[in-house]
Amino acid sequence: MNTLTFPLSAAPEIPQDKDNGQDYYASAAQTKALLRFGAQYRLQRIQAADMITTDEAATLSGTTRVTMNAWIKSGRCIGVSHLRRGYKLPRWQFEPFIFPVIAPMAAALASTDGWQLLAFLESPHPALDRQSPRTALEQGTPAQRVIDLATAEGH
Incomplete structure (x- = not known):
């Protein structure tokens, strides 16, 4: 598999403990670092x-x-905006066990945004034993289970 995973541990840390009187918001430096990390x-x-x-x-x-x-615009397939004109698409979405799930998943998430759809499919999910929905589909998990997860996250 030649995909990147989002290393949450590499993201800048934002203080979570507010009992000590710290501000609830990330600092300007933390925000810039997070935005830079996201762009990279x-x-x-x-x-x-x-x-x-x-x-x-x-x-x-x-x-x-x-x-x-x-x-792409209708949510039938995943396309992410390319820095130049057009889109880039994950090749694996055209596999027969994934392609039929894309449109109902997009509808369940109430989104056609390629980054959101890609993040959902590639992020580990506790309900799938920490597998990503994409991996679960590749290993035979019923499509309806992934669509049900998307429905839960979309609401």
Whole structure:
């Protein structure tokens, strides 16, 4: 698997204990560090080996780039904004055990935002024994279970 995982331990620490009179908000320096970390993560994720262009995705799925862009906008497939014009898409979403789950999952999450959909599929979930929904689907977990998790998170 050539995907990046979000190393939460690498994110800047924000104080959680407010009993000692500390402010409830992150400092300006912590906020800047977190935003910088997020931008670096997104750039690395876009450049990962499993990400393809809309033209490559169209060829892979037997459709056109215009159709692929429409699918991204409707939540039928996952596309994340590329720094240049267009989108990058995770190639693995076109696998037969994942592709049919994308649209109902997007509807359940009430989002077509590619980063949100990608984060949901790639983040470990306690209800899946700390597996990501993507890994769970790859290992045979019923699609409805993942859609039910998305529904719970979307509400």
